[in-house]
Amino acid sequence: MRDLLDAPGLGLVVPDGPPQDLDRAISWAHTTEMRDPARYLRGGELVCTVGISLQTPQDCKTFADSLANAGVAGVCFGIGDGHDTVPSALLAQCRRRGLPVLIAAPSVPFTTVSRFVAEYELGAEIATARATNALVPELLSSLRRHDSARELLDTAGQLLECYFLLDSDGEPPAVSVEVPGLGTLGWVGSGDPPEPSLLELIARFVRATQVQRDVETALARERVGQLLSLVERRMLLPDALSQLLPWPGFAAARLTCSAWPAGAGALLSMAIPDALVGAAPDLCLMLTTDSLEMTDDLAVPSGHSAPVPLTEIGSAISQARIALDLAQRRGSSVGPDQLSTLESLLEQLPLAQLAPFKQQLIDPLADMDHQRGTQHVRTLRTFLTANGSLSETARDLYLHTNTVRHRLARIHELTGRDPLNHNDQAAFLIGLRTLDRGDPQS
Incomplete structure (x- = not known):
């Protein structure tokens, strides 16, 4: 207290x-x-x-x-x-x-x-999540610049206000983790040491600097990225990929495409060696024949398509690209099941396009609530969450059902839209989602 x-x-x-x-x-x-x-x-x-x-x-x-x-x-x-x-x-x-x-x-x-x-x-978990969200974009940029392991560690050290050692000899620091083939990654600082998961994330990027410096492999990823981009733009037939690229996965009945931030190619090649990884200028694309659940450990936003045959890989790339855009806003991974929701559709639309729903349907209610201390917005939100059930709304708000009816009737008067009408409910829901996007505290 x-x-x-x-x-x-x-x-x-x-x-x-x-x-x-x-x-x-x-x-x-x-x-x-x-x-x-x-x-x-x-x-x-x-x-x-x-x-x-x-x-x-x-x-x-x-x-x-x-x-x-x-x-x-x-x-x-x-x-x-x-x-x-x-x-x-x-x-x-x-x-x-x-x-x-x-x-x-x-x-x-x-x-x-x-x-x-x-x-x-949940202080430690939240601190780790925040540090991860701040670190990953900078470390990806470091990989895109082909920085050395030392340069990448200096970038991480500046963000976390500490210093990282990478040494194959001597006594390891008290807070350290092994980096296969490179030695021991250790933390040196005066504050609280990073959580083990954060140190392991940095170690993964350190290993990726070595993969990134393999020029031949990097050029191969760029070629894959160019060909997949041509397929997405319908400038190359998907069947041609199996003739141009020696990847055995093309023989599979279905493939899954995933999209990742630019610079993640080396990480993906290291984590999923059986995948086909392509580095395009604005993102990384990856084709796999198996589930991608293990990629959650990479702590990098990603978008995933539904499994499709090779002939439909162009649309799968577009689907993965849209999912990545949502994932980068949310800071997580987004799959095809999350694309088929009203929330994801609204997230993809610009606020300017959604503004009329908020201005005409929600703002009048919010103004009335502010002026008179009423709770029209809260009542509407609860009513929609309860799937239009008057009894559930009354129970959740500790009101009589007739009181809920009266408030909904007043909402109808103020907006000209009927909360009991299915089409108008969808419009009110869009208005509330727009309000939430513009002001997360509302």
Whole structure:
């Protein structure tokens, strides 16, 4: 609890009164507007609420007793929505039950608090992911420049504010990993050492510098890349590939194409020696006859097509290219199953093309919510998530079904579109996705 209070940028404060026990450990953050949420709690949670259901002293007593009996860490009360201040009855009962209370201003969304708790709990994993996301593009650029292993390690050292040794003799540093054929890669620094997975990633790129310096192999990858690009542009028949390239995989009934960022060719050749790897100017292409699940270990964004016969490899290359574009935005791998969703389709369209859906369908609701403190956007989002079920929406929002109907009718009045109409539901969904793309915190 004290870490939350001291965290810069969160802006949480404690209520006036006697000191509280802020040394209680938090297991997770749980947001609720239920009067008695005990059955959803496991103990140790920071319970976040704006107190919509806490209208009477008895409501506050029931709520505080429920949390105390469940063994939660404390309460984070958001003012400005349901209450301008923390209800005095709630504060009094929390103090009786030994529950510390933190106050969040209207400018502090609970998502910010939840994110802080999550990052605190998963600090090492998140730090590794962030370092990986920062490192991989720079290390790929280093491979494209044909940098030496020393130059690549200097690039990694500058990003991580440390120094990496690569030595085949002497005593290895305390934090090190073996690089086959090159020696020991060791970390030297004054801060926290990198996680083993991050050090192994750097070691993989170090090995790739040796593969990249094989001029004959690099030229072969470039030739493959040129031929695959010609097939994609329909300037070369796919059947001609088997005559121009000595790759036994062409005999397979189906092939899978994957697209990778430019510079990844040496990594792919090293990791999947049986694949056909091509280096095009703007990306790397790879044909395989087997599953590509193992390539997740490369920590490089990639896009994958569905398995196709050789005659359809041109369309597979285009599919993999689209998937790579999505993967680079998401920082992960994208397969054909993820391309056939509304979300992926919307991600491929420019925001300017989607803007009318947000401007005409979502902005009027958001403006009304801001002016009058209503929750039309939240209600619409919950309704669509519940696949248009009034009863599920009412349950999720802790409302009566008639209240949900009234809000949906008001949305119809404000926008001219009916949330109960299937086509209009699709339009509202596009508007919400556009809102999320433009402002991830919304």
